[in-house]
Amino acid sequence: MEREGILKNALAGDINSFQTLFAEFQNQLKTYLYRLFADRNEVDDLTHDTFIRAFDKMSTFNQESSLKTWVFKIATNLAYDRLRKLKRWPADAQDQGGALAIGSTDIQQAFGIVSQTSNAGAYEMKEHIDFCFTCISKTLPIENQVALILKDIYDFQTKEICLILEKTESVVKHLLNSSRDTLTTVFDNRCALVNKNGVCDQCSQLNGIFNPKQDQLEERMKLELVKESTKFNREELFTLRTKLVKAIDPLHSSGADLQDIIMRCTRTAIGDVAHFAEDRPTG
Template structure:
């Protein structure tokens, strides 16, 4: 069945917000999101005759998006495990960046649940690109394994293996680094940021209210991971109350990736 221009516009608009958030979580740059979204629209419109309705329009559209994003990343390095730490150190070593991040912070209402989404986005960028796409499609955008296989042009077995290894990596990072879950965790950024403008008692109250934190003593790594993805599933990063802050931090993390900065023992609240 041939799709009319009006039907194409309707189907594209139905998927546009999820498509944009998907692109943003991959490229973490708003200008790239707009450029890629426009490119995807044009490519989809020009190739609408190839849509056979054997799959959903959403799956077909995300396949176009994934292929364009692969081309976009051909000359770019993935983030290193210490990318977020490099971001923190780069800010602490530059007074102008300290002023900028605090200015952005106080223009937004900081919510820890949105910061968990930001953190998940950062950790995913350690993964090889196809594994990054696969885990997002499965765990955040509710695609089935056969749909992911179609998008990535992989076998079902290959996709299952990609998801298994990707989830294992993600759970290991959170298990080792996240102070929301373990007192010995190395990453304390959500607490550090929340302390800015709030008392430590208020910060701890907000953290303790999270279902993820309530369950940490009884739940295993898989359950905690699933609780994270369930929380993230309901968040559009481009519309969140912390968007400006997280967009700034993501751009600074990308800039700081792979570089080395001297350690500075300063919390955000002291900047």
């Protein structure tokens, strides 16, 4: 059946047709929600809630936007209701997470078990750059975070973001410019890959732990971000960083499970969950 026919059936209330259409962007929706929450449990719950809410409201879809944009708006509204109850992350969230891990034998052992036993337990610097991007984007106000991720990571058009956030084009452009400037400044001060004085050297530190026989300098120099850091200005480096982040699926990459347990440690350290051991396991 052609897509037009599938959409017609979905509009008429056929759940199988709606599932077919939803599946086209389901994984992208999940990774979007993960970047907003840094929590797999929230991703599963919100994806389910979004599917139910969208199907229930399918008769109101007027096709003024794509179905994907319409569903992302529903997901964003659901996410916003939860995110506004949480505090914004501090810029040093990763430092706090690192300090917690260093001081806890149990957490270190948990890292080791995932690294040694999971098919998605590999440590790669480029994936940790994606981890850093997620952590640092969570220092932004919710609307800024949403606008930035939708535009720079998922390539939504500005007019689509206007629809999702229910904001004017001028407001969305302001959100984007402000967010990029803030994150660029944070990365300038923290990223040890492009700034030798950067305070966050987790990429090399963790790579050394999980890949002890690897030449750290050589591994760093494989990254375009590092190779180009002496050529590009700060705005171009930010664009290069987002290009790298776009290429990584934080839920299904070769190191997704390891990065997720590091993220859980970080959330625990800043009080985003009750206790590391009480958080539900990754899966």
